[in-house]
Amino acid sequence: MTMSILLIYVFVFAAVLLAVDAILRYATTRTRSRREINDRLSRLNEGGGDQAETYRQLLKDRSATGGWGKKGVFAWMTRIYRQSGMRLSIQRRILYTIGFIIFGWIAFGFLVGGGALQLVAGPVLGLAVMVLVVMRVRTKRIKKFVEQLPIAIEIIVRSLNAGHPLSTAIALVGREMPDPIGSEFGLLSDQLTFGSELDDAMLNMLDRVGAEELALLAVTVSVQRGTGGNLAEILENLSSMIRDRGVIRAKIKAISAEGRITSVIMAIFPFGLYSMIVTLVPTYFDPVWESGYGTQIVVGLLVIMAFGMLILNRLVRFDF
Incomplete structure (x- = not known):
């Protein structure tokens, strides 16, 4: 098979994939306003304010319920997908998986050649590229979440200083902050509303997000609940530390750019x-x-x- 024919196959495949994806988007989703910056609040508005149903649907879309177990490759892939924040239907996931497998098969045949090795290594290459794409989306989402976290903590601190309980402060962050942190704190507030313990709800959010800085917040809240102390002051210090950590990360990134x-x-x-x-x-x-x-x-x-x-x-x- 000549190189020109392979290139034609690649372009045709890309065009068909984009066309099918566009059709599925048009047929299965509603047109969303560009100003909708908090997915959870938007769904509450669309669902008539049914908080329980919105909570279950968000967890389902994020693959936060069920799964392939707690260990193994499938569990790891499910966790990476969940932390990426992507919301794809089962049909679209299957479509993209098949598309990446075909892409890997064609790319391997173009770079190395045909044969029995192409049948095995090609799909593996395509799946590897798909995982890298999801991990890239996950990294960008975690980065944005970490950038928003100090602001969210400051909102909680001000709410606590005003005399509100912690659950109310968390709900305020879920209402006022844009995604991704807005919907995540909204889900945290929903779990507290439906009877979950704060420690368990924080651990669930940490599993959904995957940010190290969020682990610091979860540990801080858990320790304060057990030992007591001024939570507002502790969170204020934590916010300053996270900001300083971000500054150091930016400096290191600039130094290592070359x-x-x-x-x-x-x-x-x-x-x-x-x-x-x-x-x-x-x-x-x-x-x-x-x-x-x-x-x-x-x-x-x-x-x-x-x-x-x-x-x-x-x-x-x-x-x-």
């Missing part, structure tokens, strides 16, 4: 060079494939590149 860009370039350069050579001289690598060792060479090089990428990632990544 190294991170270098690692990305080094990771994609071999694939870009291979694509350019194949485009200019399609028969350049024919001797490699005809030798019978082409697949083994490519697999070995990919394994070496994977180790190299891991080393580069560790060099430019800072944990604090």
